[in-house]
Amino acid sequence: MSTIAQKRGFGAVLWEYLTTVDHKKIAHLYLFAGGFFFILGGIEAMIIRIQLIKPNNDFVSAGLFNEMLTMHGTTMIFLAAMPLLLGFMNAIMPLQIGARDVAFPFLNSLGFWLFFFGGVFLNLSWFLGGAPDAGWTSYASLSLASEGHGIDFYVLGLQISGFGTLMGGINFLVTIINMRAPGMTYMRMPLFTWTTFVASSLILFAFPPLTVSIFMMMFDRLFGSNFFDASMGGNTIIWEHFFWIFGHPEVYILILPAFGIFSEIFAVFSRKRLFGYSSMVFATVLIGFLGFMVWAHHMFTTGLGPIANAIFAVATMAIAVPTGIKIFNWLFTLWGGSIKFTTPMLWGIGFIPSFLMGGVTGVMLGAAAADYQYHDTYFVVAHFHYVIVGGVVFSLFAATHYYWPKMFGTMLNEFLGKITFVLFFIGFHLTFFIQHFLGLWGMPRRIFTYLPGQGLDTGNFVSTIGAFLMAAGVIVILINIIMTSVKNEKVGNDPWGDGRTLEWAISSPPPFYNFKQLPLVRGLDAYWIEKMEGKKGMIPAEPLGDVHMPNNSFVPFVISLGLFIAAFGVMYQADEGNTWGIPVIILGLAITFGSMLARSLRDDHGYHIHKEDLMDDNDKGVKA
Amino acid sequence: MTNEQLNSGNPRVDIEYRRKKNAEEMKHQVISFALMIFLTLVAFVAVAYEGFSGWFIVPFILILAVVQVIFQLYYFMHMSNEGHEAPKLFMYSGMVVGFVTIICYMTIIWW
Missing domain, CATH: 1.10.287 (Helix Hairpins)
Known part of the structure; x- marks a missing residue:
């Protein structure tokens, strides 16, 4: 029978992953691709910190430093943090709502491959004449003046991977609206599912502005238009507005799922219901809504005028209210709980004060008048690393430990996990706390070196030491992953012992059809309710029947590959005397649209797993 | 049926x-x-x-x-008709976002 695991060759496994439409396998792909780019962005960060370890250092040149900091920011946001979160959403969210897969398995696969090829394209810039060097924000006046193809790589790479993310977001929205198990009302959804929902709607609304602005940038740089060129009647400020209309929701796209992950972890390891569930949902939605009203606080010094600055400053500070609600709810969840200090819980405990500090400096930066002092200094760098690392990256580490057994069927080593936490937590605060003061002492951000005797030497030295500790923490978790994968000790359904939500009711890793029978959900923390009543598993909501499954497909890979090829043509056709650019564009687009057409013309109805096959492996003991 | x-x-x-x-x-x-x-x-x-x-x-x-x-x-x-709550929600949210963007572009960019 097909569900029995067999030893298969490397080629077969590779082909399975290239063609898979299973949300759990796509989650693995996101996790490994995102992890790879995370390491890449980390190496770039280390190069930045080594360059700044002492005054007048010449470890890298000024130009290379610009490329490093640009690629560090771009890689970490677009190619590491977001795909890793999308990976966990893919792995867990369908299980949490009791679905057999996401709504559009094919699109899910297409979304991944678009992201992957976009990321690869962006990083090929290192080998093809220099990476983008105008910062991850790529402000138009700077990036239009940038020579070489660096910015073109940024524009085309992000365009391709942005399509993928947009597809992922829409897919999750449809899944959550349409595919909840019987009884799973909106107000019974686990918090991670809720935050996935809100983050996906932010993706839906925030990515189109990015797509549009990148399109305009592409035409300005490669096809001779002048949207952003003031000397030709354009306006360079438009890019900034578009970028931040996207960019500010983007940071909530990152932080909301992180909030969701920690809400799960706090409830499970305090062994209590999440305090104030409905207010948590309300706060999540409110943060998502307000996230669209505050983008201009990134542009206070652009010269919007006092009225616009004041409006955006007030709106910005309003976000502190729902975020505060969340912080207090987490604290009250911990309060009086029977707390287990597992590795994910340690990350959670570390997250609250770290993220809070980032939030407080956020309110400081949100005060428009004071922002004139902080703008473009290391104070800003410290602030956003406190929220992104202290919030998002902590949650990614926590989720890696917490969900690893559910995704791979084996537990990561707890002892090594705690070592990772200690190294990374200390390293993180050592690196970034001092940067607040470096900023206040006058160190501008994105500067490649500084002079001795200006009071910046010690601070930068301390900061670099901290960065090495963080790198050590990451190396320990990699060792941990390799060790546990080699040992591969299988665990049961609920390895943490206190699972509350549906994903812990099925085996680890779940069978490819997830639920033999869709479960009946009788309240918040559905699995916990059944456990408290002494039941072994969920009550089925339907009789055992045939399960309809989609067929694997290689088409998503080919569609993405076509765009990848076309991107090279688009980029090089603008060079003087280039003759092969246009044919390559045509070839690439022909591959993309040809494979789309092929898929449209050929009906693929998927296949059924028959009832009899499902009854064979009677591990569940659930009888229809 | x-x-x-x-x-x-x-x-x-x-x-x-x-x-x-x-x-x-x-x-x-x-x-x-x-x-x-x-x-x-x-x-x-x-x-x-x-x-x-x-x-x-x-x-x-x-x-x-x-x-x-x-x-x-x-x-x-x-x-x-009933059953259109989610599309309504997203259409109206999209309109709000688009509207805010247009208001912004008309008021604080081309001053």
């Missing part, structure tokens, strides 16, 4: 009910269709009439257009 929701065991009752409901809906569609034709005529008249300035005509036609879109969505695309 498998796709339609039957509310009682008696098919006769449901057919009666549906017939009445369809007639009702048809009436609404005819009324809104007539209104839409009328609004289109009003728009043409507003442009053709010499006495109005552009400052009146442009916003006026825009308002008429919005009304027509609402008619279209609610009566012809069945958004007034």
Whole structure:
């Protein structure tokens, strides 16, 4: 029978992953691709910190430093943090709502491959004449003046991977609206599912502005238009507005799922219901809504005028209210709980004060008048690393430990996990706390070196030491992953012992059809309710029947590959005397649209797993 | 019949009910269709009439257009029926975001 695991060759496994439409396998792909780019962005960060370890250092040149900091920011946001979160959403969210897969398995696969090829394209810039060097924000006046193809790589790479993310977001929205198990009302959804929902709607609304602005940038740089060129009647400020209309929701796209992950972890390891569930949902939605009203606080010094600055400053500070609600709810969840200090819980405990500090400096930066002092200094760098690392990256580490057994069927080593936490937590605060003061002492951000005797030497030295500790923490978790994968000790359904939500009711890793029978959900923390009543598993909501499954497909890979090829043509056709650019564009687009057409013309109805096959492996003991 | 929701065991009752409901809906569609034709005529008249300035005509036609879109969505695309809460939510959110963007571009960029 097909569900029995067999030893298969490397080629077969590779082909399975290239063609898979299973949300759990796509989650693995996101996790490994995102992890790879995370390491890449980390190496770039280390190069930045080594360059700044002492005054007048010449470890890298000024130009290379610009490329490093640009690629560090771009890689970490677009190619590491977001795909890793999308990976966990893919792995867990369908299980949490009791679905057999996401709504559009094919699109899910297409979304991944678009992201992957976009990321690869962006990083090929290192080998093809220099990476983008105008910062991850790529402000138009700077990036239009940038020579070489660096910015073109940024524009085309992000365009391709942005399509993928947009597809992922829409897919999750449809899944959550349409595919909840019987009884799973909106107000019974686990918090991670809720935050996935809100983050996906932010993706839906925030990515189109990015797509549009990148399109305009592409035409300005490669096809001779002048949207952003003031000397030709354009306006360079438009890019900034578009970028931040996207960019500010983007940071909530990152932080909301992180909030969701920690809400799960706090409830499970305090062994209590999440305090104030409905207010948590309300706060999540409110943060998502307000996230669209505050983008201009990134542009206070652009010269919007006092009225616009004041409006955006007030709106910005309003976000502190729902975020505060969340912080207090987490604290009250911990309060009086029977707390287990597992590795994910340690990350959670570390997250609250770290993220809070980032939030407080956020309110400081949100005060428009004071922002004139902080703008473009290391104070800003410290602030956003406190929220992104202290919030998002902590949650990614926590989720890696917490969900690893559910995704791979084996537990990561707890002892090594705690070592990772200690190294990374200390390293993180050592690196970034001092940067607040470096900023206040006058160190501008994105500067490649500084002079001795200006009071910046010690601070930068301390900061670099901290960065090495963080790198050590990451190396320990990699060792941990390799060790546990080699040992591969299988665990049961609920390895943490206190699972509350549906994903812990099925085996680890779940069978490819997830639920033999869709479960009946009788309240918040559905699995916990059944456990408290002494039941072994969920009550089925339907009789055992045939399960309809989609067929694997290689088409998503080919569609993405076509765009990848076309991107090279688009980029090089603008060079003087280039003759092969246009044919390559045509070839690439022909591959993309040809494979789309092929898929449209050929009906693929998927296949059924028959009832009899499902009854064979009677591990569940659930009888229809 | 498998796709339609039957509310009682008696098919006769449901057919009666549906017939009445369809007639009702048809009436609404005819009324809104007539209104839409009328609004289109009003728009043409507003442009053709010499006495109005552009400052009146442009916003006026825009308002008429919005009304027509609402008619279209609610009566012809069945958004007034039940089960459209999620599409409504996302359409309105999208409109808010788009509207805020346009307001911003008109007020604080091209000053």
